[in-house]
C-alpha cells in the first residue's frame with residue numbers, strides 16, 4: 001500500500017506530473033469555504049444521528065472551525081499532492097486533530113461532497129448576479145425617466161425607420177434584463193438542492209439524516225435520487241446558458257453605445273472614467289469598456305459550449321471529466337458581475353446629445369409612415385398610399401427635399417384630400433406622441449413603462 005487516501009489498493013505512487021495533471025486544487029480552492037460549511041453540516045448530522053459519538057463530532061467540529069478561522073485570515077495553503085480542495089482540507093484537519101479526522105468522511109463520498117460545494121458556491125453567487133442586474137436596470141430606468149421626451153431615430157436594418165423616444169429604447173433593455181433575472185431565479189430552483197448524502201452514487205447504509213444537512217446548509221430540498229444528485233450538472237449549464245443570454249444582451253447594448261459614440265452618430269459621449277485615449281492619436285476617446293464587455297461575451301459563450309461538450313454522452317454517475325465543470329463557471333461569475341458593473345457606471349454617467357438625436361429625425365424620411373398612415377386615414381388604400389409616399393421619397397432624395405418641405409399645393413396635386421394638418425402629422429415629435437398603442441413609443445406609454453419599472457425596482 002502507499003500513502004494516499006486510496007493507497008490500500010495501490011502498490012505504486014503516481015509520478016508528480018501525473019498527480020498535477022489530475023489535480024484541481026489550483027482552481028477548486030475557491031470553494032474552500034463551501035467545503036468547510038458542507039463538512040460542518042455533515043459532522044453535525046453524524047453526531048446527532050449517533051453515527052459518530054458526541055465527543056468525536058465535537059472534536060471534528062472544533063478542528064473545522066479552526067480551519068475556517070485560518071481560511072478567513074488567509075493562513076491556509078494548499079498543494080497538489082492532495083489533489084483537490086476536499087483532500088487538502090481533510091489533510092489539514094488531520095494535522096490539527098489527528099486520526100479522528102478520518103471519521104468525517106463516514107457516509108460521504110467526494111462525489112456528493114464536490115456536488116454540494118458546487119451547489120453552495122452557485123447558490124451564494126446567483127443573488128449577487130441578480131443584484132448586479134438590478135443595479136444596471138436602475139441606471140437604465142433613471143436615464144429613461146430623464147429622456148421620455150427625447151426623440152431619436154429608431155432603426156431597423158440600421159436604417160432610419162421611425163422616430164422613437166430614447167426612454168423607450170432604454171426601457172427595452174430594462175425588459176430584456178428582467179427576463180435575465182427571471183432566468184437566474186429559475187436557475188436558483190435547480191441550484192438550491194442538496195446532493196449531500198447521495199454518497200458515491202447509491203446512498204449509504206448509515207442512518208444519515210439528509211433533511212438535517214439540507215436544512216443546516218440552507219438548501220430548499222434534498223435531491224430525490226442519489227444517482228441524479230451526483231450526476232447532475234444542469235444547474236451549472238443553466239447558469240452558463242443564462243449568462244450567455246445576458247452577455248448577448250450586453251453585447252448588443254455595447255454595440256449600440258459604441259456606434260452612437262462615433263463621430264458619425266454623435267448621440268452619446270461616455271464619461272472620461274469609462275473611456276480611454278490613444279497612445280499616438282491625441283484626439284481619440286474610445287468607448288473601451290463597452291468594447292471589452294462586447295468582447296467578453298465570447299468567453300462566456302465558450303464556457304457554455306465547453307461544459308455542454310464535457311457533459312455530452314457522460315454515463316451516470318461521477319466521471320473525472322466532471323472536474324472540468326468548475327473553471328468556466330467561476331470565470332463566468334468573475335466576468336459577468338464586472339461587466340454589469342461597468343455598464344451600470346457607463347449608463348449613469350454618459351452624456352446624451354439630445355440635440356443631435358433630434359437633428360437626426362428632423363432631416364430624414366423617418367416620417368414617411370406617418371404620411372402613408374395619413375393618406376390611408378383619408379380613405380386611400382394603404383398599399384396605394386405606401387406607393388405614393390415611396391414616390392415622394394424618391395423625388396425628395398433627387399431634389400434634396402424632405403416630406404415636410406413640400407408645399408400644400410404640391411401635396412394637393414398628389415391628392416386633393418390632403419390638408420394643411422399634414423404638416424402636424426409629419427412632425428417627428430407628433431409621430432412619437434401619437435404612437436399610443438400599448439407598449440408603443442408614445443410618451444405616455446413610455447412614461448407608464450418607466451413608472452412600472454420604478455415600482456418593480458422599488459425606486460423612490
Ligand code: ARG
Pocket residue numbers: 024028083084085110111114318320322323324
Ligand atoms: N476534484 C474532483 C472534482 O472536482 C472531486 C471529485 C472527485 N471524485 C472522484 N471520485 N474522483 O470533480
